[in-house]
Amino acid sequence: MRIVQYREALREAMVEEMRKDENVFLMGEEVAEYNGAYKVSQGMLDEFGEKRVIDTPIAELGFAGIAVGAAINGLRPIVEFMTWNFALLASDQIINSAAKMLQMSGGQYSCPVVFRGGNGPAGQLAATHSQSFESFYAHVPGLKVVTPSTPYDAKGLLKSAIRDNDPVLIMESEKMYGDKGEIPEGEFLIPIGKADVKRKGDSVTIVSFGKIIKVAHEAAEVLAKEGIECEIIDLRSVRPIDYDAVVNSVKKTNRCVVVEESWPLASISGEIAFHLQRYAFDYLDSPVIRVMQKDTPFAFSKVLIEEALPNVKRVVDAVKSSLYVS
Numbered sequence: 001m002r003i004v005q006y007r008e009a010l011r012e013a014m015v016e017e018m019r020k021d022e023n024v025f026l027m028g029e030e031v032a033e034y035n036g037a038y039k040v041s042q043g044m045l046d047e048f049g050e051k052r053v054i055d056t057p058i059a060e061l062g063f064a065g066i067a068v069g070a071a072i073n074g075l076r077p078i079v080e081f082m083t084w085n086f087a088l089l090a091s092d093q094i095i096n097s098a099a100k101m102l103q104m105s106g107g108q109y110s111c112p113v114v115f116r117g118g119n120g121p122a123g124q125l126a127a128t129h130s131q132s133f134e135s136f137y138a139h140v141p142g143l144k145v146v147t148p149s150t151p152y153d154a155k156g157l158l159k160s161a162i163r164d165n166d167p168v169l170i171m172e173s174e175k176m177y178g179d180k181g182e183i184p185e186g187e188f189l190i191p192i193g194k195a196d197v198k199r200k201g202d203s204v205t206i207v208s209f210g211k212i213i214k215v216a217h218e219a220a221e222v223l224a225k226e227g228i229e230c231e232i233i234d235l236r237s238v239r240p241i242d243y244d245a246v247v248n249s250v251k252k253t254n255r256c257v258v259v260e261e262s263w264p265l266a267s268i269s270g271e272i273a274f275h276l277q278r279y280a281f282d283y284l285d286s287p288v289i290r291v292m293q294k295d296t297p298f299a300f301s302k303v304l305i306e307e308a309l310p311n312v313k314r315v316v317d318a319v320k321s322s323l324y325v326s
Contacts, residue, residue, distance in 0.1 A: 001184055007040045007177040009151035010116075013158035014041070014078060016187065018048055021076060024162060027054040027063055028080030028117075037082045038118070038177045064090035064115070068097045071113040076162060081117030084133045084171065090115075098167035099142030114161045116170035119147075120210065120261050121298055121309065123175070130298035132262040134210070137169050138239040139266070144168045144192055145239040147210040151181035153236055156190030164192065173211040195242035197249070201229030204319045205249040205256045207272055209235040212261035212310055219315035230319060238268050246272060247280045254285040255322040259310050264292045289318045 004012070018024045025048075026041060032055040035042040045053040056063040060081065067077040081087040087094070094115060101111040121130040138145045144166055148154040154172070161168035198213070199220055208216045213234055220230040231249050235241060250256050256276055258269035273288040294308040320326060 001182045003180050004151050004183055005177065006151045006154055006172075006179045006181070007038060009155035009181075009183055010040050010158055010172070011042065011044070013155045013162070015044065015047070017159055017162040018044075018052065023074060024076045024078065025052040025054065026078045026080065027056055027067065029056055029058060029082050031055060031080050036080065038174060040080070040177065060086050060090035061093060064093040065097070067113050067115075068093050068101070068111060071098070071111045071167075072101060072109040076112045076114075078114045078116065078162065081115065083129060083174070084117055084119040085129050085131055087115065087117065087133075094137070094143070094167070094169070095140050099140050101142075102166070103142065110165040111167050112165045113167050114158070114170060115167070116158070117172060118174040119171035120173050120212075121293075121305070122173060124300050124302065124305070126300040127297035132171075132210075132293070134171055134238045135262055135266055135268050138268065142167065143239060144237065145171065146192060146237045147171045148236060149176075149210055149213045149234055151179065152183045153190060153196070153234075155183055156188050157192060157236065159187075160189050160192050163189075168192065171210060176211050190236070192237050193240035193242055194236065195245035196234045196236055197231065197245070198234045199230065199232040201231040202253055203228045203230060203255070204322055205231050205233060205246070205253045206259060206315070206319070207233045207235065207246055207256060207269075208259040209238060209268070210261060212259055215310055215312055215315055216259045219312045219319065222312060222316055223319055228319060228323065235268075241268075241271070243275050243279070247276065250276055250280045251283045254283055256284070256288045257291060257315065257318045257322055258288065259291045259315055260293070261310065262293055263295050264290065265295070267292065286322045286324065289322050291315050291318050
């Protein structure tokens with residue numbers, strides 16, 4: 001095992017796949033000459049050249065369309081968005097072209113493209129640069145949506161995404177690129193749609209994904225000091241969702257808290273809650289509780305940011321509420 005940063009894990013995944021398959025290439029704003037806005041693609045231009053590491057204009061709709069066209073013609077593009085907030089401009093190509101290509105062509109054209117970049121709040125960037133898009137895109141049939149929370153998951157899932165014949169969206173975070181974690185030597189893959197039990201426990205199941213899962217871990221440490229052992233399920237992908245992992249955990253703990261860095265309405269947590277009441281109702285000893293971002297556009301003020309996001313106290317309180325303790 002060795003320690004790498006999250007950005008290094010992503011880079012290793014892309015480099016390894018580009019060395020294996022000459023049809024894989026990277027494109028996006030500042031990915032080449034500048035080595036990537038967050039240095040994820042550092043050194044890749046030197047190794048692969050300007051035909052496979054391509055700087056694009058500030059035109060998300062345009063270069064997303066080029067990627068879709070390349071994908072249906074046999075190439076395997078990786079598109080880096082500086083942030084998923086900017087990718088809203090490319091949503092027509094993602095939702096109306098990439099997601100629907102296989103079905104609308106009667107199975108004649110697959111679309112093996114990866115769209116990746118920073119997602120969710122990342123400091124004082126205000127409302128238009130602080131949105132979480134997991135549930136937005138997970139709503140769309142034909143897309144796969146992946147949310148790695150560790151360097152290990154980031155590398156294994158990105159490699160799987162690059163090899164996948166469907167369009168895959170990788171939701172990262174500007175606040176995670178410097179995170180460090182262990183990855184094994186040599187090649188490994190993580191299947192898309194397989195959740196991971198990040199912490200074992202028998203008191204309450206906490207379901208989360210992406211960088212906000214760090215809050216779940218911090219809350220679990222606090223609760224453990226009081227004898228409350230939380231099991232933490234990291235979904236890792238939100239389309240497809242590993243429902244079995246969640247249900248099996250709740251059958252053991254009989255309680256569930258979902259922690260999500262997004263707004264409440266039409267959220268992944270709402271989907272998890274529905275699935276549990278449908279398929280694990282007889283095992284639940286208390287209602288599923290959600291800890292969400294507040295239902296308002298994100299603020300610039302540090303005070304309002306702290307108020308809006310899930311935090312350790314809110315998760316601890318939610319777990320205790322599910323156990324009917326104070």
